[in-house]
Amino acid sequence: xxxxxxxxxxxxxxxxxxxxxxxxxxxxxxxxxxxxxxxxxxxxxxxxxxxxxxxxxxxxxxxxxxxxxxxxxxxxxxxxxxxxxxxxxxxxxxxxxxxxxxxxxxxxxxxxxxxx
Amino acid sequence: xxxxxxxxxxxxxxxxxxxxxxxxxxxxxxxxxxxxxxxxxxxxxxxxxxxxxxxxxxxxxxxxxxxxxxxxxxxxxxxxxxxxxxxxxxxxxxxxxxxxxxxxxxxxxxx
Numbered sequence: 001x002x003x004x005x006x007x008x009x010x011x012x013x014x015x016x017x018x019x020x021x022x023x024x025x026x027x028x029x030x031x032x033x034x035x036x037x038x039x040x041x042x043x044x045x046x047x048x049x050x051x052x053x054x055x056x057x058x059x060x061x062x063x064x065x066x067x068x069x070x071x072x073x074x075x076x077x078x079x080x081x082x083x084x085x086x087x088x089x090x091x092x093x094x095x096x097x098x099x100x101x102x103x104x105x106x107x108x109x110x111x112x113x114x115x116x
Numbered sequence: 117x118x119x120x121x122x123x124x125x126x127x128x129x130x131x132x133x134x135x136x137x138x139x140x141x142x143x144x145x146x147x148x149x150x151x152x153x154x155x156x157x158x159x160x161x162x163x164x165x166x167x168x169x170x171x172x173x174x175x176x177x178x179x180x181x182x183x184x185x186x187x188x189x190x191x192x193x194x195x196x197x198x199x200x201x202x203x204x205x206x207x208x209x210x211x212x213x214x215x216x217x218x219x220x221x222x223x224x225x226x227x
Contacts, residue, residue: 006159034214043205043219044160093159095214102211103148103167107159 002028004096006108013084014116021079021111023094029074030096034105035067038091047092050077074099084115119143122206122218129225135193137221139206142187146208150215151180151191154203163204164191196225 003026013019023033031052036044048069049057056069066088068080077096081088091112095105122139129135141149150165166173166180166189173180179192193200201224207215 043217110159
């Protein structure tokens with residue numbers, strides 16, 4: 001099956017620093033990738049839709065200057081949490097869909113961010 | 117407005133029993149209904165999915181039942197095993213849009 005890789009799987013940083021999370025589709029091209037945030041024992045909340053070669057579309061309430069998304073190629077999207085604060089601590093998960101397909105989304109393993 | 121409602125929130129089933137999780141949706145334009153399994157600290161993994169042109173799909177011990185008129189679909193796990201203990205999410209999507217997730221069901225299969 002299609003594989004989506006996320007890196008790092010976990011990261012600890014100091015308050016005020018920025019953290020970048022990478023999401024790669026390893027064996028397929030993805031025109032669109034999606035970034036989610038998940039709090040403990042809760043469902044996945046869509047943060048933004050990342051489109052290759054264009055600006056990301058953010059969900060209501062998500063600060064685009066806080067969560068910078070770049071979709072530089074058909075296999076890579078990055079999420080940068082800028083000036084991180086403890087309330088940004090969460091589990092961030094990306095997903096991707098095979099280019100041209102509808103339906104099935106493939107998810108990465110997630111990235112656990114802890115801001116001290 | 118929650119577009120996909122999932123129940124129960126948690127479920128305890130004895131080993132060998134049947135686990136049943138239900139979801140209801142509101143948007144009749146949805147055309148893809150997957151179930152995801154998530155273990156702690158891991159990303160969701162697709163378990164089984166169905167499209168509205170069929171009423172049931174079975175893969176091994178997992179079955180989706182789909183009722184288009186009632187706008188409901190459910191996951192049945194036959195012969196539940198302790199290794200099935202996880203959080204299960206139903207979801208729905210339309211075309212190229214992202215998935216709308218239910219709130220999840222924590223399943224515990226007791227030995």
